[in-house]
Amino acid sequence: MAIINFGGTREKVVTRKEFPLSKARRILKDETIAVIGYGVQGPAQSLNLKDNGFRVIVGQAPEFKRDWDRAVKDGWVPGKTLFDIPEAVRRGTVIQMLVSDAAQRQIWPVVKANLKPGDALYFSHGFSIAYKDQTGVVPPPYVDVIMVAPKGSGTSVRRNFLSGAGINSSFAIEQDATGRARERCLALGIGIGSGYLFPTTFLKEVFSDLTGERGVLMGALAGVMEAQYDVLRENGHTPSEAFNETVEELTQSLIRLVDENGMDWMFRNCSATAQRGALDWKPRFKRAVLPVFRKLYQSVKSGKETARVLVACGRKDYPQQLEKELAAMHNSEMWQAGAAVRKLRPKEPARPLAGRAKGTAGRTSN
Numbered sequence: 001m002a003i004i005n006f007g008g009t010r011e012k013v014v015t016r017k018e019f020p021l022s023k024a025r026r027i028l029k030d031e032t033i034a035v036i037g038y039g040v041q042g043p044a045q046s047l048n049l050k051d052n053g054f055r056v057i058v059g060q061a062p063e064f065k066r067d068w069d070r071a072v073k074d075g076w077v078p079g080k081t082l083f084d085i086p087e088a089v090r091r092g093t094v095i096q097m098l099v100s101d102a103a104q105r106q107i108w109p110v111v112k113a114n115l116k117p118g119d120a121l122y123f124s125h126g127f128s129i130a131y132k133d134q135t136g137v138v139p140p141p142y143v144d145v146i147m148v149a150p151k152g153s154g155t156s157v158r159r160n161f162l163s164g165a166g167i168n169s170s171f172a173i174e175q176d177a178t179g180r181a182r183e184r185c186l187a188l189g190i191g192i193g194s195g196y197l198f199p200t201t202f203l204k205e206v207f208s209d210l211t212g213e214r215g216v217l218m219g220a221l222a223g224v225m226e227a228q229y230d231v232l233r234e235n236g237h238t239p240s241e242a243f244n245e246t247v248e249e250l251t252q253s254l255i256r257l258v259d260e261n262g263m264d265w266m267f268r269n270c271s272a273t274a275q276r277g278a279l280d281w282k283p284r285f286k287r288a289v290l291p292v293f294r295k296l297y298q299s300v301k302s303g304k305e306t307a308r309v310l311v312a313c314g315r316k317d318y319p320q321q322l323e324k325e326l327a328a329m330h331n332s333e334m335w336q337a338g339a340a341v342r343k344l345r346p347k348e349p350a351r352p353l354a355g356r357a358k359g360t361a362g363r364t365s366n
Helices: 021-027 041-051 065-073 085-091 101-114 154-163 181-191 202-214 219-234 239-261 263-268 272-302 304-314 318-331 333-343
Strands: 002-006 009-015 033-036 056-059 094-097 120-123 144-150 167-175 194-199
Touching: 009 181, 021 181, 033 041, 033 085, 041 056, 041 065, 041 094, 041 154, 041 181, 056 085, 085 101, 094 101, 094 181, 101 304, 120 181, 144 181, 144 194, 144 202, 154 167, 167 181, 167 202, 181 194, 202 219, 202 272, 202 304, 219 239, 219 333, 239 263, 239 333, 263 272, 272 304, 304 318, 318 333
Parallel strands: 033 056, 033 094, 094 120, 120 144, 167 194
Antiparallel strands: 002 009, 009 194, 144 167
16 A cells, blocks of 8 residues: 555555556456446446456346346346346346435345355445444445445546546455455455545534535535625626536536646736635635534434435435426526536537647646
8 A cells, every 4th residue: 555645644544556457457356346236336337347357247127127238238238237136136146336325225125135155245335234223234244344435426436447547445344254355445446447545434424425515515605606696686687697606617617627746826817815814715605615514414423314315315206306396507607607608518529739838837836
């Protein structure tokens, strides 16, 4: 493992240099990886593993026709590499539980009944194991229980793999029945295309993940965007101006600068007016939202968020209810304005550049 300095704290991580793909292939050469569920993470992880030369099958309930048909369209062959869930579990030696958290509770009795001694039970989220009192997912003692949790959606996992970039992931070993749990876990992490892997536990992963999804990554981001957009509209700004100043500049410019070299670098490469205003207002926003984040973390830690997910997502009419909520977002003025803005983005191919392009390096000091 490599030792990396993360802001003054030295941590151990696994990179492709220490754990190359060739090593992962050797470790898993006799394994059959059964990817259960072809929804969000299933397509990306199964296709990445397949493209990397591993033996992969998919387990998908045929009654969920949309996902079954999608798997067939992606090249999985019924009866050869695509099976119903019980058959896939029986055929696999690594069982990747990639259905939704609520669905994991529902299919667990079938999965458990078909597990074999020495199998590896793999998760990409700590939810079912960390909250086993609510989910009922208690693995038998004769299987490895491991986790590789990519820090991105399935779409990002696949796109980054195809671009060669990879995506960082956390990993954890909850139960080592075979003495090989760690090497299997790391091999799978490399196999799905992780750029690097950092250690965690099932409990820590689910606490940080649920907080992040409800906070900065999705819930807080969407809420803050809507609040600023509404204030601009209330004060007479047009939808196009309100959207451009709220979303478009963030996603198409500023966040890319943060991605390249950090928040301070983005600040250095904005106008002096923007710098000063942002530095003055940043602590005010932090003071305003810190109590909300503390309340959110406690809600996650107590299991309230888990209970909410299991009840809401377990309802038969949940897909219809979800569609109503997302349709309301899609049809709102803000995101309709966004659709119009996206259509206006230039579509010309990138200009060929000779050597280092001038004017792209940015400022390293003010």
